[in-house]
Amino acid sequence: MSAPVTLLSGDNGSGKSTLIEAIAVAAGFNPEGGTTSFNFATRATESSLGGHLTLVRTPGRKPRTGFFLRAESYYNVATEIERLGVTGSYGGVSPHQRSHGESFLDLVAHRFGPGGLYLLDEPEAALSVQGCLALLLRIADLVADGSQFVIATHSPILLACPGATILEIGPGGGIEPVSFDQAEPVVMTRAFLADPARFLGRLT
Ligand SMILES: Nc1ncnc2c1ncn2[C@@H]1O[C@H](COP(=O)(O)OP(=O)(O)OP(=O)(O)O)[C@@H](O)[C@H]1O
Numbered sequence: 001m002s003a004p005v006t007l008l009s010g011d012n013g014s015g016k017s018t019l020i021e022a023i024a025v026a027a028g029f030n031p032e033g034g035t036t037s038f039n040f041a042t043r044a045t046e047s048s049l050g051g052h053l054t055l056v057r058t059p060g061r062k063p064r065t066g067f068f069l070r071a072e073s074y075y076n077v078a079t080e081i082e083r084l085g086v087t088g089s090y091g092g093v094s095p096h097q098r099s100h101g102e103s104f105l106d107l108v109a110h111r112f113g114p115g116g117l118y119l120l121d122e123p124e125a126a127l128s129v130q131g132c133l134a135l136l137l138r139i140a141d142l143v144a145d146g147s148q149f150v151i152a153t154h155s156p157i158l159l160a161c162p163g164a165t166i167l168e169i170g171p172g173g174g175i176e177p178v179s180f181d182q183a184e185p186v187v188m189t190r191a192f193l194a195d196p197a198r199f200l201g202r203l204t
């Protein structure tokens with residue numbers, strides 16, 4: 001994963017979160033999300049894969065900062081941000097007092113900075129189409145400032161991230177690079193939007 005932005009695609013249960021969590025653990029992040037200094041655990045469910053991964057770093061490119069964002073446990077991360085009294089680094093308002101999407105956009109706007117390693121698991125879970133486009137703009141700025149992103153996503157909009165490498169995990173567990181036009185969420189969304197009735201006809 002040497003590209004500035006690597007997007008992990010694949011069906012539900014294909015292993016994206018397991019992989020991104022293992023990278024996070026190997027990189028020293030809290031398995032439940034947050035920065036490398038977060039050290040809370042509500043329930044240890046991480047796989048042991050992280051202990052078997054060796055991360056290869058470009059010499060002289062140790063991340064200056066970073067964040068592991070997992071949509072499913074951001075509530076607990078928000079509680080930790082409040083407990084540590086560091087809301088100032090997140091836009092000044094506790095994530096608990098913002099909407100789900102607002103709190104994500106606060107995070108990327110205020111806490112993310114140059115030269116960072118950012119591991120994001122389905123950030124689109126909180127975001128509107130506009131929010132996804134705002135995230136793409138912020139990613140472009142941070143990449144220009146030397147940051148690296150690994151993002152698990154089902155979003156055709158995030159898969160359009162310029163210059164990104166898309167790795168798709170197939171049904172057999174194989175990981176293949178694919179183009180934007182080949183990526184499954186793009187193919188399926190295009191087919192659905194071209195003729196919703198064809199898909200929905202089976203429901204009635
Ligand atoms: N704590 C766990 N213990 C055992 N198996 C697990 C655990 N968490 C997930 N799995 C299994 O590992 C497989 C991969 O799960 P994973 O969460 O990585 O998928 P995913 O690609 O992120 O899916 P989704 O798109 O639904 O988020 C699934 O079959 C899942 O049931």
Ligand SMILES: [Mg+2]
Pocket residue numbers: 016017018121152
């Ligand atoms: Mg997942």
